[in-house]
Each structure stands twice: as C-alpha cells, then as structure tokens.
Amino acid sequence: MLRTVRIMNASIRGKPIKLALKIPFYYFLVILLSVAFSYVVFNQISTNSAQNKINEASLQTLTSIQTNVEFMVGNVNNYSKMIFSDENLQNLLRQGNVYANLQTQSKVSLYLYNLMQAVPIIDSVYIFDNSGNLFSVGTEQSPTFTRANVQDAQWYSEAVAEQGKYILKLNGSGAFSEHADQNFVSFIRLIRDLDDTSPLGVLVINIKGEAFVKAYSELPNQNALAFAIMDEHNQMIAANATEEVPFALFEQALASEDQNRKPTLLQTTAGFFPLKSGSQSYTASVLSGGSYSWKFVSITPHNAIRTVNKSLVLLALALLIINGAVFFVTSFMISRSIIQPIHRLLRSMTKAKSGSFQKVPATRNSYEFQQLFIGYNNMIEQIDQLLKRIIEEQNTIRKAELNTLQAQIKPHFLYNTLDSITSLALSGLNDQVCDLLEALGGYYRASVSKGRDIITVGEEVEMVRNYLKIQKARYRDIFEVEYDVDESCCPYSIPKLVLQPLVENSLYHGIRSKGTKGTIRIRAHRSGGMLTISVADDGLGMAEEEIARIIASERNGQVQSFGLWGTLERLRIFYDDRSHFKIDSEPGKGTAITLFIPVGEEA
Template identity: 30%
Template sequence: MGRNVTTSQTYSSNDVLSLVRAWRDPDTKEVLGVILIDLRMDMFKKIFENLQLEKSGFIYILDKNGEIVYSPVNSIVYRIRQEWLQDNPSVTKEIRGHDYRILYNDYEAYHWKIIGVIPNDDYRRVVMDLRTYTFIVTIITLVLASLAATYFTETIIRPVRKLMRLMRRVQSGDLNQRFVSETKDEIGQLGHSFNHMVEEIKNLINLVYMEQKKKREAELQVLQAQIKPHFLYNTLDTIQWMAQEYKADDIIEIIGALTNLFRIGLNKGYELISIREEVKHAESYLIIQMSRYMGKMEFEMDIPEEVKRYHILKLVLQPLIENAIYHGIKARLGKGRIRISALLHQDTVRFRVEDDGAGIKPERLEEINRVLRGEEKRSEEAGFGLFNVNERIQLTYGIAYGLRVYSEYGKGTTVELIHPIVHTKHEEVTNHVEANDRGR
C-alpha cells in the first residue's frame, strides 16, 4: 500500500510476500536505493501442497521475529508456541487432545524457520510402514541372496563332486575315467590337470610293466645260458683232474680257465659280482680265445686296484670282449690287439674295451647307438650280447648308464661301459633299483 507499483492485477497485502533489500554504494556504503520483490503467496501454496506430510500434516514458515510468513488455513498453527522450537528440532506436543510431532529447520538466508507438523498417529504409522517395508525388503533380499548363493554354490560344488567321484574310481584302479568340462575356468583347468595326471599314471604303469617284463626276459635268458655252464663246470672239473694225471699242462691251463669262466659266471646265483672277479672272468675267457687264435691276437688289462674293490653286474665284460674278437680282430688282416681298461669318474666306474680291428661303418654305428639309447628297437637279426648287457644295466640303474660305442671304419672300435659305483654286493643294487623306479 502506497508503494506506487502498477501491475496488471490487483493484489492485496495478504496475497503477496514482499522481499526488500537496500542498494548501497560499495565505497561510501550510502544507500542509493531499495530493491523490492513481491512473491505471490499462492506460489508457496502450490509448493507446500505437493509436500504433503501424511494425510493431515502440513508445513508453515515463520520469520526471525516469530511472525507467520506463510501458513495454510489451519487452526493448529496458532496453538504452537514459539518457545517449543528453541532447543529441540523435533518435539511432541499435545494440542486439543491430540499428540503432534513438530519438526523444524532453519533457513539461514532469510532467518526463516520451516516447520512441519504431523499428527503422532500418522507419524507412528509412517514409522511402522517403513519398518514393515524394511522387513519385507530384507526378507526378499535374503531369499534372493540365498537362492543366488545356492545356485552359484551348486555350479561350483557339482563339478567338484563329480571330480571326487572320478578320483575314487581311479583310486580303485579304473584309469579310464576322464573329466569332461565345457568351461575353461579354474574347475575346468583342474579337470584338465586330472585327465593329464591319470594319463601319465597310465603311461608310467605301462612303462614300468614293459621294463619289468624286459628285465625278467633278460634274466631268463641269462638263466638259460647258465644251465649248460653249470653242467659243463662239473664235467670240466673232472676232465682237468684226469689231465693232471697225464701231465697235460696246456690242457690243464685251458680247462682251468674254462672252469673259472663257468664258476665265476654262476656266482652262486647272485646278480652282482666284485670287479676283481669280473676281470678274472674276462681274463679266463681271453686265455681260452688266445689258445684258439694263437698268433692272431693279444690283449692288455689295465684295471687299477682301487677299482677292483667295487661291485658290478656280472657277465658284462665278456660279451664286449667277444664282440671285439668276432667283429673286430677276426675280420682284420694280421695280428690284432684288445685293451681292457677302467677308471673311476665322479660316481661311476667306466670300462673301455678297445680293439684295432675292422671297425664299424658310420651308418651301422649310428643305428647301434640309437638302439643303445632306446631311440630305436633292436632288430631280430641284431646281435644279442651287446644289447643284452646294455638292457640289463639300464633296467637296473636307469638310462643314464649303459654302453656307448665309438668306431672308425678300418681302424678299430671302442665300447665304453658306464656303471654306477656299488660298494656292497646285495644292498646297493636294491637301493639303485628303488631309486630308479621312483625316478620313472
């Protein structure tokens, strides 16, 4: 009233809220003018009608002097005392026989208090509804979480249980079980490792079976070779006694060598023999061959005493010497020479049987070494002695040991025998065999 403001509509003082601010000079702080803005009260009404506090709750505004800025038509507003709103932003008061929850918040920009009034019954109902909704949402969440956990747990447990069943079957001896998985996750990788492990076990069992079979066959062949020597040993002992009666020294020497050959070869059925006895066996064989090939060959033994105190598989040198005579010395022109030597190298004993005979052609030498290394099977027409010695050593001690053949065609051949150092006659071979089986 009296502001001289012209508008297209006429508003009374109760229809507007006037906001007034002085305009001052920034340097002198002199008031230069006043800015006045009129806000229609129905704007507040529209805002607060959209902010309903339950069914009968309402909102009103007080200024810094406690005067009402805006209020809906409601008689409860005039029953709310200013002192109720001093200390606690939320109080419960009884008005006209009903309890009301009064909430307020300060609006610092204009020093207003925005006050909400909710009947206590509505307030409790809101709390109860909220508690009920929270409980329902919690139950639904727990049910969904349990179903999801059960589903995901089953996706993990099911293949694990399947893998456990397969393991029990493999444990009972069925090595044909395989784990089939469509996924490539950790369970799939575990199943792949299980399949690989079973396949390796199956291969190792077959390998051990074949090696044991070969070993038994080799032992049977050696046993069969010993049957006749045992009979001949007894017979030759009688012949030697008779030759002594007739003073036939040459015959006595040959028969004595042959008797030693058979006696040492039998070795009371033991597989291991001292190197001293094995060398003596080889010397007896050479004495017999010297009488047969008189003037055709000579031999030399270079075995240190420190080597002779160890043990070795029996009948391993004689086949190598026989091979040198029949395939080396016998095939050359003129007189030949065989040299047998030995040395200790790290944890092995190494024998070398050298001859200056006819030698071996390169392609045949390569074929022999491939067979000795296990890279190729021995043909039926191939010689028995050399490969039998190699198989016996490798089946007992492993593929790191055995024979190696070196030759230059027309100049001679060298066969190297690599054997582990064995200190005792019976215990060490058992230890080596067990260690070899674990290595496989």
C-alpha cells in the first residue's frame, strides 16, 4: 500500500516512475478495474440470461395455454357441426320457423340438452331461424338474448360474411344479458342447408368462462404465474393474478391512455415489453395470432429475476476477487524477470549515445528478450550500412537533379536557335523570326515554370511543341511530328522535363542518325489507374544490349548525351518506385519509350 502511495505521489510531481514499481501498480489498477468491470458485465449478462430464460418459460406457458384454448374451441367447433347436422334441426329450419313443428322442436331440445350434459363447458345454445325466431336451451343462469331481432346484433353481419366459418365474441358483444360474476364466450356461426348450402339460420353456443380457466389450471406451477387471456379487442376473458402481479396490472397494460405499450401489445405476434407500476418493474410476455386473434399475456416481476440471479453473481464476484489477488502477487515475480534484462539493454544504449556501439550478450531465459537483444545487435551492425546507402542515394538524387539542370540550360541549343533567328532576320523573314522567338520564349518559360518541379501534362506537351517548333525551323525536311494526346490527361501533374529529353533523343539519336526523314509520335492517355505517355520514332533504333549499355554508362557518369537514365531515375525517385517504363526498340525500325505514371499522385 505504501508503494502505491509513493507511485501516486511521484506521478503527481511529474517524476518518472521506475518500472519495478510501475508494473505492480498498474497490475493492481488493471485487476481492480477488471474485477469491477467483469462484475458489472457478468451481472448484466447473468441478468439478461435469467430474463431470457424466464421469458422463454413464460412464452412456452402461453403457447401451452393457447394450444389448450385452441383445442377446446376446436372441440366446440365439432359439437357445432354435430348440432347443425342434426336431421330434425335441418327439417325444422327448412320450414322457416323453429316453432312450426313443436314435436320436432322437442326432439331438437332433447338432443341439445343431452349434448350439454355430456359437454359441461357449454353454458347455453341459441338457434335463430331466417325469420328471426329464437330457440334456446341452457341452464337457469343462462344469459338472455336482449335484441329484438338477431340482425340487430353487432356480430350478425360478420357471421353472415364468414359463410359458415365460426367467430368468437366475448359476452356476445352485448347481445346477451350479463352473466353472474363470470365471462362467457359466444361461439357463432351460420347454419347452412346440408343439401344446397343455403343459409337456414344462426347458431350461438355460449362457452362458460370457467372453461378457459381449465386451459391453464392443469399446467405445472400455474399458481406461480400471472397471465391473462384477452380477445381481439383486448377485453379480459380470463386471468390468473398473484400477490406480486395483481389483476389491476393487466388492466394497466391494456389501458387506452398508455400509448407507449399498447401499440406493442396490439402489433406483436410473440415478444416482450417492459411494464412499470410504482417502483416495481415488470416484463410482459405476449403471444397473439391464431384463427381468432386472441392474445395471451404473462407478467413477471423483476425481483423474481434478481432472486434467481443473486447467488450466481456473488459466486462470480468471489472468484474474481481471489483470481485478482493471485495475479497481483505474481506481478512482482513477473516484473523482476522483465526488469533485469531491460537494465542491461539500457546500459548499452547509454553508451551508444557517445558513439560506442557495443553488442549486448543475448539472454537465454526468455525467447522474447533473446530476440530483442539479437535485433538490437543487428541494428548496430546495420547502422553503418544504412549510412552508406543514404549517402549513395543522396548522390543519385543529386546526379538526377544535375541532369535535369543540364537539360534545362543547354547553352548550345540556345546559341543554335539564336543563330537561326539571326539568319531569318537577315533574310527578311520577320514573321518566322516572331514565331521562332515566341516558341523559344514559351519553351524557356515552361522550362523554368516559376521554380516549380511539378507541372501539368498539358504544360509539358506545350513545352515539347515549342521545342520541336524551334527544331523544325533548323531542320526543315528531317522530321514530322504527330500528337495523340487525350485532353482528359492534360490536368494531371508530372515532374518537369520528362518528355523533352525523350523527344530530343528521338530527333538526334534516332532520326538524324538514320539520315532519312522520320516521324516522331507523342501519345498520352489514361489506362486504369495509370497515366501512359509514350514517345516513338521510326529512326535508327537500337538493340537491347545497346540500350542496357547506354543506361549503365549514364549511371556511371560516362555518357552525357542521352539523358535517358536521369529521366527514368527522376521518375523512380519522385514516385517512390510506383512508376515504371518500357522500351521497345529494333535496329532500323525505330524506338518507343512508354512511361507509366500513377494517376492523381504528385511527386
């Protein structure tokens, strides 16, 4: 602890801290933060895991309840088919009046009564003929149909539109009187003639609310779960509330003014959403869908999740603290094995400041330190070689710059051009004198280019045009020039005086040496990500051995007339080996030099 205080005091005063103290101190901080962070993360992960397990269990329970309800409704559907398939009922409804034949009505009543005795979930059965007459069988507490005519019921149009498919309505959607202290569900469908499928009337089977309680009463641990069954209008059909989740909480989940949660409940097919009541938080699970769009909702309090999660989190925290203590003790042992080799290396580096480069014997107790000392010793050996290579590269750059300077000045070219201008002036050819002076000025203006080393392709081509215009005045019938320059290439930047030395070589060493009239072709276009510039002639040409000899001689400073190596070397240095070139030449057929320069990259 005292060591930690000393480290903190040294940090405050801005003094450097020894590694022997810093490593254990940072180990302590890292372990402390790691334990705290791991506890928070693990607690969150564990909570989420417990939440997911409870959610999955709730969803499985809701799925079981939904299955039981669908099975029960399916049975009622089968009973309804048995009812409207009864021959006596069919004959009675075909007459258009359920009271037309009392004897047949009596048989139907007996049949329905026996069915209700066998199926206790059915509270009452109502049969309406096409004339609106009502015939019913039920218990003494059965609800009473309160409408003057069956067509006045809210569900009548829907039942007719379904053409024989059943619909479910809680408490008959108000068409029946309220039942004593419990809900009931009205199973409604159209009765159709078995012979010609024409509508004969409407069948209503009221299912007892307690039947839906049985859908979950036989589930394991059902008393510990709080869930509810609701119809498509979010009206409560049945609910199983607990002490922690009162019945009112389901009403809160369905409250119309709760705009944040109700849309989730209405739209979700199967999922979860948070619920809060006072200081208590809950998670509501919802399962909806099916043929009648009912919803099955379960609500779980968060304290149940924390109870499941608490013991596991405390165990994880205890393990983290024990591991942290072990790591902190071992940090001192680790620091000693690291610091001693570093001290040896530091002593050697201190001597290196004064120019004494001494190798450090490689340690064998650690592979990493062994490789570090080997690398350090190799570095010392390579320093001298690196210095020599740097000097050589500097000489190369200076030589390339010298070649560029020589290509810029060329006094004999200026003298020869001035002689040509003098001859033209003495001959009275003033227009040609003006053109030649303008070309000469444009050439040297572009060559100087305000001290810039980088110019555009358009400026370089224009300088070559002026150069060849001057040479054309001197050598009238020796050469012709063809330009094939893509205008889109003109804005790109390149090093200055790249084309002019190549054009000069084509004129002097290619065409003039051949002794016959020739053509110089200058092309520039873009291909992929490279700018392609070529200078070709149909002059004397060279063999591959001669090209290699010229480049080697220029590199060694033995030949100064071509300037080919200097131009190519400048491009290599300017673009850091990203540019390249190609020389195609054949004796007697000419030479083509193609430069490939990265597009959009300035030197």
